[in-house]
Amino acid sequence: MRLADFDEVLVYAIPMPARFRGIDVREGMLLRGPLGWGEFCPFDDYDDAVAAVWMAAAVEATHTGWPAPVRDRVEVNCIVPAVEPEQAAERVRRSGCRTVKVKVAHESGIAADVERVAAVRDALGPTGAIRVDANGAWGVEEAAANLRLLDRAAGGLQYAEQPCATYDEMKVLHGRTSVPLAADELIRRAVDPFDARARDVADVAIIKATPLGGVRRGLAVAESTGLACVVSSALETSVGLAAQLRLAGALPTLDHACGLDTLSLFASDVVATGSSRSAGGVIAVPERAPSPDPALLERLRATPERERWWRERAERALAQADRSA
Ligand SMILES: O=C(O)CCC(=O)c1ccccc1C(=O)O
Numbered sequence: 001m002r003l004a005d006f007d008e009v010l011v012y013a014i015p016m017p018a019r020f021r022g023i024d025v026r027e028g029m030l031l032r033g034p035l036g037w038g039e040f041c042p043f044d045d046y047d048d049a050v051a052a053v054w055m056a057a058a059v060e061a062t063h064t065g066w067p068a069p070v071r072d073r074v075e076v077n078c079i080v081p082a083v084e085p086e087q088a089a090e091r092v093r094r095s096g097c098r099t100v101k102v103k104v105a106h107e108s109g110i111a112a113d114v115e116r117v118a119a120v121r122d123a124l125g126p127t128g129a130i131r132v133d134a135n136g137a138w139g140v141e142e143a144a145a146n147l148r149l150l151d152r153a154a155g156g157l158q159y160a161e162q163p164c165a166t167y168d169e170m171k172v173l174h175g176r177t178s179v180p181l182a183a184d185e186l187i188r189r190a191v192d193p194f195d196a197r198a199r200d201v202a203d204v205a206i207i208k209a210t211p212l213g214g215v216r217r218g219l220a221v222a223e224s225t226g227l228a229c230v231v232s233s234a235l236e237t238s239v240g241l242a243a244q245l246r247l248a249g250a251l252p253t254l255d256h257a258c259g260l261d262t263l264s265l266f267a268s269d270v271v272a273t274g275s276s277r278s279a280g281g282v283i284a285v286p287e288r289a290p291s292p293d294p295a296l297l298e299r300l301r302a303t304p305e306r307e308r309w310w311r312e313r314a315e316r317a318l319a320q321a322d323r324s325a
């Protein structure tokens with residue numbers, strides 16, 4: 001396939017008021033095919049082989065379609081980036097969510113992480129669940145010590161997402177901490193996401209349709225882990241989040257809140273109606289991806305240089321996908 005095979009191609013650049021995953025502008029591409037809109041948005045630092053898998057998720061949305069859901073709404077966690085404690089509390093109160101995910105292992109240090117988590121517990125009250133995500137930043141010793149502090153500040157953590165980067169570290173940590181562990185990068189960036197080794201080192205699997213190559217592949221990977229699953233965002237607009245919601249909607253069992261409230265991190269969405277933004281901690285599973293709004297896209301348009309960069313990248317990803325089909 002080539003970009004010329006799509007009916008419309010748009011490249012967006014959306015400001016992010018609080019830095020997240022080291023970026024403050026989210027860029028990506030929206031593609032329209034016979035079944036509607038899909039999104040292609042691998043992060044800049046990902047190579048062409050990885051980008052080709054992300055493209056498969058977009059092509060599933062535009063040309064293949066998704067399996068039928070078994071639920072019509074998904075509970076989500078409020079996402080708290082590395083912000084000051086007062087801002088963290090404010091986000092939690094505004095969200096209406098009963099589960100909160102706090103990003104930790106920020107350069108401001110563990111003391112700031114502990115304060116942020118304590119402020120979240122304060123805002124949430126005694127009954128909500130708190131999870132943390134360290135994105136693989138800690139060594140085993142550091143993780144064991146930091147999780148003890150964070151667990152106490154949270155009044156009990158629901159789980160810690162990827163405290164250490166490698167399988168071996170996660171395994172040792174799993175034997176040493178009472179905090180349940182979740183595998184994210186271990187699955188999503190694995191050479192083979194189906195190797196199912198996450199089950200030996202984690203209690204929860206983070207599953208993402210966009211980086212795994214689509215809803216169907218996400219479902220298959222989820223099943224292969226044999227773990228309780230949480231569907232989580234890759235910072236898509238409402239278009240890409242629709243696929244993620246369809247994955248969350250199609251999982252046979254879903255006992256945890258999903259990490260799909262990330263539109264709250266964007267200064268703007270690309271759609272005027274049918275947004276995947278949560279209300280009261282819940283997002284509806286959509287029938288199809290919403291259509292981008294031309295007036296919004298006009299304002300969120302990437303620069304011509306960036307548009308060229310994305311088009312070239314998308315052509316390579318489509319060619320690669322053809323070769324591996
Ligand atoms: O899970 C969530 O609530 C938000 C999604 C999130 O944290 C995320 C978003 C983009 C890239 C990586 C991650 C991550 O889970 O590590």
Ligand SMILES: [Mg+2]
Nearest residue numbers: 133135161184
């Ligand atoms: Mg994560």
